[in-house]
Amino acid sequence: MERYDLLYRLYDTFDAAGVREEQDFVDLLPPLDSRVGLSHWQAVADELSNEKARIRRSLPDGDRYAELAARATRDQAFTALDLYTKYGRAVNALVLDVDETLRSAGSTDNEIPREVLHLLTEFHESGVPIVICTGQTLENVKGFAIQGLGNELVHSGDVSIVYEAGTGVFTPGHGSDTKRLLYETLDESVQSVFESVRGRVIRDLPDELRGNVHLQGNEFNVTLKPNFETGSDDAEAVIDGGLVYMLDLLGEAVTDDPAGPTWARAFYAESDPEIESVLSDRDALPEAGVTDEIPDDVRATFDRVTIAYYHADAAELSAVDLNKAAGVEAALDVLGVDDPFVLVMGDSKSDLDVMEWVAANDCGISAAPDHSSPGVLDHVRDTDGLVFDRGDASSMLRTIYALNLLVD
Incomplete structure (x- = not known):
């Protein structure tokens, strides 16, 4: 008998939902000191054992299908069988x-x-x-x-x-x-960018961010987090500001050219619509065509570094590799x-x-x-x-x- 037919028979003939509820009760019930509670747990465990035994006796490969009834809903089982077929x-x-x-x-x-x-x-x-x-x-x-x-x-x-x-x-x-x-394993040139940003990110915080963000205690990535509830309007405001700030720090870490921060904003806005939106909302988006001015060596370093924006949650500097x-x-x-x-x-x-x-x-x-x-x-x-x-x-x-x- 094909597995799909066996699944239909399992879920149409037996109280699989009841078996699953009994299995969950037996598995998830916290430890009990009460005799009455223990007695009830044992009664459920015995009934579960009996129901599984009925399935085992009634279906080919009954052990497999008894466990399926105890672990998965009808929809979950059929989705699983579709995945197995594929x-x-x-x-x-x-x-x-x-x-x-x-x-x-x-x-x-x-x-x-x-x-x-x-x-x-x-x-x-x-x-x-x-x-x-x-x-x-x-x-x-x-x-x-x-x-x-x-x-x-x-x-x-x-x-x-x-x-x-x-x-x-x-x-x-x-x-x-x-x-x-x-x-x-990263190149020293990439590691030095992170060392520069990490060394400045808290020390050089602008007044509007000072006291409102903190640096997550990462070993390598540089991640600014809000000192407000994640998802709140206050968190959104400081993380949006923190994103712009970190882009500018990155630009200054990659090149001594005064245009470094502008190049960083333009480069990452072009590659990430969310970053572009934040910069646009804060009137910090460079003019069109700025990315064409980025020198090849600067662009090559930007290509090795990622700025990730998580709405009202974090602004993070990480390595592409x-x-x-x-x-x-x-x-x-x-x-x-x-x-x-x-x-x-x-x-x-x-x-x-x-x-x-x-x-x-x-x-x-x-x-x-x-x-x-x-x-x-x-x-x-x-x-x-x-x-x-x-x-x-x-x-x-x-x-x-x-x-x-x-x-x-």
């Missing part, structure tokens, strides 16, 4: 952004939901390595990873952290490869994933680098929450259409768990 492979690593992907300030109080954490543990126990891929600092990521997943899992040798959007990779339990500082895709490649190398087929989940421009790398190399699939940046959503919809609701990363993890169950 790719014929299991996902052998997870590549996961954190902020606004695994956790969302909009609906989960900015904490990773327990359901998501449990699913990550399930993937780990099934032998799927986890790559946490974020723009945050290493210490921040290590803190919430250990708190959420547990010290034993994080230090199991199967978890890697790509931090600061690809400037470094931390993979506990791998000896000399535990920490790879990718920024040390250091991005999340480069970090993920290094992480998979350390983890020993030689023939990767990964799930990438993310919402921002930096995550798009990984998604495009995966698509170009036919080595995985991509998913994104529905509030992601337009470029990310366009890419995901044009590939497999794996868009999930804000704060509902668990739905996509369940789909991929189902995919892996379906693979022989």
Whole structure:
């Protein structure tokens, strides 16, 4: 019997929703001291065992379909089977952004939901390595990873952290490869630009920004953050101003020519519509044709450096050669994933680098929450259409768990 027919039979004949609810209850119920609570938990566990046994007896390859009923909704299971039909492979690593992907300030109080954490543990126990891929600092990521997943899992040798959007990779339990500082591989000329900007960015803050922004504690990237709630009007105002300020610092770091700041504004406005819009709104956009005046050596350095603008959140200076895709490649190398087929989940421009790398190399699939940046959503919809609701990363993890169950 074909797998599609078996799925129809599973979800039409059995109370799969009830089985899944019982599985969630058994998996996610906090530890209990109450005898009554423990007795109820045991009763649910026994009923779950009985329902799974019924499915096993009734369907060919019943173990597989009993687990599918317990882990995935009907829609998730059929999406998983479509992915299996298309790719014929299991996902052998997870590549996961954190902020606004695994956790969302909009609906989960900015904490990773327990359901998501449990699913990550399930993937780990099934032998799927986890790559946490974020723009945050290493210490921040290590803190919430250990708190959420547990010290034993994080230090199991199967978890890697790509931090600061690809400037470094931390993979506990791998000896000399535990920490790879990718920024040390950059040319000295590029490193000197970052040293110059980092040395001045707080010291030379203009009055309108002083006290309103701070420098994120990165090892390499230079990131200005607002001293206001992310997304607020005040945060928007200071980050927009901070973007213009950092463009000018970059121009002065790259060349001694007085036109350096103007060249930097023109160059990055031409390459990024969001930056162009900010400069235009602040009457800071150079006249048309300025980019034609940029000397080749200055342009070559600008080509090696990225200025990223995150609305009402951050203005960030980073190296083109250091991005999340480069970090993920290094992480998979350390983890020993030689023939990767990964799930990438993310919402921002930096995550798009990984998604495009995966698509170009036919080595995985991509998913994104529905509030992601337009470029990310366009890419995901044009590939497999794996868009999930804000704060509902668990739905996509369940789909991929189902995919892996379906693979022989």
